[in-house]
Amino acid sequence: xxxxxxxxxxxxKRIVSAVVAAASxxxxxxxxxxxxxxxxxxxxxxxxxEFPPYGYKDDNGEYVGFDLDLxxxxxxxxxxxxxxxxxxxxxxxxxxxxxxxxCIWNGFTMNGRESAYTWSTPYVNNxxxxxxxKGAGIDRLSDLSGKIVAVQADSSALAAFTGAxxxxxxxxxxxxxxxxxxxxDYNSAFMNLESGAVxxxxxxxxxxxxxxxxxxxxxxxLDEVVSSEEYGIGFLLGNTELRDRVQTTLLQMLDDxxxxxxxxxxxxxxxxxxxxxxAYIDSVNSDIEKQSFGSLLxxxxxxxxxxxxxxxxxxxxxxxxxxxxxxxxxxxxxxxHKLLNIPLTIYISIMRGTxxxxxxxxVFFGPYFVFGIQTSASYRFIAVIIGFSLNxxxxxAEIWRGGIQAVPRxxxxxxxxxxxSRVQAFFRIGFPQTVKNILPAVTNEVITLVKDTSLxxxxxxxxxxxxxxxxxxxxxxxxxxxxxxxxxYVLNFIVAFxxxxxxxxxxxxx
Amino acid sequence: MAQYNTTELxxxxxxxxxxxxxxxxxxxxxxxxxxxxxSILGPSGSGKSTLLRCLTMLEKAxxxxxxxxxxxxxxxxNGRTVFAPKPELKRIKSYxxxxxxxxxxxxxxxxxxxxxxxxxxxxxxxDRRSKRKRGSFLRR
Numbered sequence: 001x002x003x004x005x006x007x008x009x010x011x012x013k014r015i016v017s018a019v020v021a022a023a024s025x026x027x028x029x030x031x032x033x034x035x036x037x038x039x040x041x042x043x044x045x046x047x048x049x050e051f052p053p054y055g056y057k058d059d060n061g062e063y064v065g066f067d068l069d070l071x072x073x074x075x076x077x078x079x080x081x082x083x084x085x086x087x088x089x090x091x092x093x094x095x096x097x098x099x100x101x102x103c104i105w106n107g108f109t110m111n112g113r114e115s116a117y118t119w120s121t122p123y124v125n126n127x128x129x130x131x132x133x134k135g136a137g138i139d140r141l142s143d144l145s146g147k148i149v150a151v152q153a154d155s156s157a158l159a160a161f162t163g164a165x166x167x168x169x170x171x172x173x174x175x176x177x178x179x180x181x182x183x184x185d186y187n188s189a190f191m192n193l194e195s196g197a198v199x200x201x202x203x204x205x206x207x208x209x210x211x212x213x214x215x216x217x218x219x220x221x222l223d224e225v226v227s228s229e230e231y232g233i234g235f236l237l238g239n240t241e242l243r244d245r246v247q248t249t250l251l252q253m254l255d256d257x258x259x260x261x262x263x264x265x266x267x268x269x270x271x272x273x274x275x276x277x278x279a280y281i282d283s284v285n286s287d288i289e290k291q292s293f294g295s296l297l298x299x300x301x302x303x304x305x306x307x308x309x310x311x312x313x314x315x316x317x318x319x320x321x322x323x324x325x326x327x328x329x330x331x332x333x334x335x336x337h338k339l340l341n342i343p344l345t346i347y348i349s350i351m352r353g354t355x356x357x358x359x360x361x362x363v364f365f366g367p368y369f370v371f372g373i374q375t376s377a378s379y380r381f382i383a384v385i386i387g388f389s390l391n392x393x394x395x396x397a398e399i400w401r402g403g404i405q406a407v408p409r410x411x412x413x414x415x416x417x418x419x420x421s422r423v424q425a426f427f428r429i430g431f432p433q434t435v436k437n438i439l440p441a442v443t444n445e446v447i448t449l450v451k452d453t454s455l456x457x458x459x460x461x462x463x464x465x466x467x468x469x470x471x472x473x474x475x476x477x478x479x480x481x482x483x484x485x486x487x488x489y490v491l492n493f494i495v496a497f498x499x500x501x502x503x504x505x506x507x508x509x510x
Numbered sequence: 511m512a513q514y515n516t517t518e519l520x521x522x523x524x525x526x527x528x529x530x531x532x533x534x535x536x537x538x539x540x541x542x543x544x545x546x547x548x549s550i551l552g553p554s555g556s557g558k559s560t561l562l563r564c565l566t567m568l569e570k571a572x573x574x575x576x577x578x579x580x581x582x583x584x585x586x587x588n589g590r591t592v593f594a595p596k597p598e599l600k601r602i603k604s605y606x607x608x609x610x611x612x613x614x615x616x617x618x619x620x621x622x623x624x625x626x627x628x629x630x631x632x633x634x635x636x637d638r639r640s641k642r643k644r645g646s647f648l649r650r
């Protein structure tokens with residue numbers, strides 16, 4: 001941590017260094033840099049690793065970018081060690097508050113956030129622009145009426161449309177959209193755009209430039225801009241000491257030409273605006289009204305309740321489809337026909353062996369990127385249900401199979417002697433006992449499913465946890481995540497209660 | 511329903527059954543008349559259960575002929591075992607019952623259901639809803 005040089009008595013040093021050596025690996029993984037007292041100061045930069053050209057992972061797996069190069073130069077000149085800490089953008093305030101990072105240096109928009117951080121002077125002038133697919137017939141902002149427009153969650157583009165300080169003109173523009181779709185990252189936004197799931201993406205000029213030039217000429221940028229804005233380096237409110245040192249170093253770099261050299265390297269020469277005479281925007285805290293805890297709680301719960309409906313519909317539809325589908329698949333698995341047995345075994349192996357998140361992406365983007373089929377906007381929800389059902393059916397199939405095979409053979413023989421047909425024997429004798437056998441395992445899966453619904457964010461389907469993350473970012477508090485946790489817990493408590501009652505009801509004498 | 515041949519409830523001739531190379535039943539012939547109680551004795555693994563399973567068609571015998579109440583349930587043609595046609599076989603199967611070594615009661619049925627299911631299935635025919643009929647089985 002910056003400014004935390006400690007004096008350690010010599011007799012303790014040996015013990016400490018042993019401990020530090022052991023702990024440093026863990027510290028690195030956590031992104032914490034508090035155990036650096038021995039090795040001089042570190043300077044931890046928090047950034048979104050999917051934000052080229054400001055900060056991203058290059059082909060060699062290294063974190064690189066304009067901002068990271070600047071930060072490296074600043075550290076070199078101050079004798080600090082640079083720690084590049086990729087963060088979840090929604091959690092940036094938490095990271096800063098807990099001291100896990102020293103600053104947010106990542107194409108960080110100042111406008112609208114002036115009083116939330118201690119800022120450097122702006123160093124990049126960036127505007128919000130709109131990118132569309134070439135030949136889509138969208139030439140100006142007014143053409144976006146009735147279209148689906150994607151923005152990154154908690155991005156400046158979103159703030160420009162719906163934020164508290166959004167211009168009236170932009171608010172009306174956003175109203176005219178058929179939908180303002182929030183996506184997790186720009187890669188996903190452009191996959192959505194390419195597949196036709198959204199009609200336009202609104203994003204920062206620098207990123208738009210980078211994305212359009214690196215993705216070939218399939219996309220065009222509109223000439224009209226939604227808003228103009230500036231980037232600065234955000235420090236924890238009140239940390240002027242660190243801000244001043246970084247700022248001074250930056251101005252030195254501007255003087256000797258290093259700053260422009262780095263800007264040109266990243267083709268940002270035209271958008272940088274650092275100058276010695278721009279004044280600090282110093283934080284004015286007075287206009288942030290303090291909300292009472294009760295009203296905050298109520299507001300957050302109200303927001304989450306909307307998402308709960310989306311989560312519940314995923315949950316219920318998945319159960320209704322996956323349970324019978326799993327039973328059918330288990331028949332095929334038990335069957336001795338190789339044509340049924342082998343493909344189903346492979347299917348189950350793949351479904352259980354790969355992440356559900358990946359399967360959702362494949363189901364959602366597959367139709368376009370594999371078969372070239374344009375999907376409609378409502379396909380997002382359908383894809384979520386298909387993905388979840390296919391995945392859960394695989395698990396349920398194996399549970400069903402275990403349950404069916406656990407019914408003693410003698411039961412079927414007795415049924416045969418009594419004159420049941422094979423189908424009758426299964427549904428009247430085998431099936432009721434199978435249901436009893438599988439209940440505990442099914443309860444496990446159902447509870448996991450309740451929590452897994454949050455994975456729908458992978459295809460930008462807005463369910464409860466996505467909303468919780470968005471509200472947490474907007475209100476800069478971790479509270480929504482805990483309330484969401486409480487909602488999941490209550491839901492699962494009900495599930496466990498119902499399943500427990502069912503188990504008791506079926507616990508006849510054996 | 512065909513007239514019961516009461517003097518010869520069960521007649522089997524030349525029943526054979528092997529499991530792989532292990533020949534368990536070698537040319538068994540027997541008959542059971544009305545009111546007769548027949549015990550089959552033998553050490554463990556000598557084929558008592560296999561014989562019963564063949565007779566009740568839980569196991570397919572490898573050869574021989576089998577008649578219940580004079581109706582042919584199984585015969586051998588060109589070295590292959592052939593059962594009677596399905597509707598006929600269903601009727602023939604209602605002529606006999608089997609009590610298993612470990613009972614095999616249906617755990618999800620009530621005691622009443624376990625008791626009445628067999629006679630109910632065998633004779634109730636189309637009148638499946640009649641509670642009184644079930645009751646009359648119990649009183650007997």
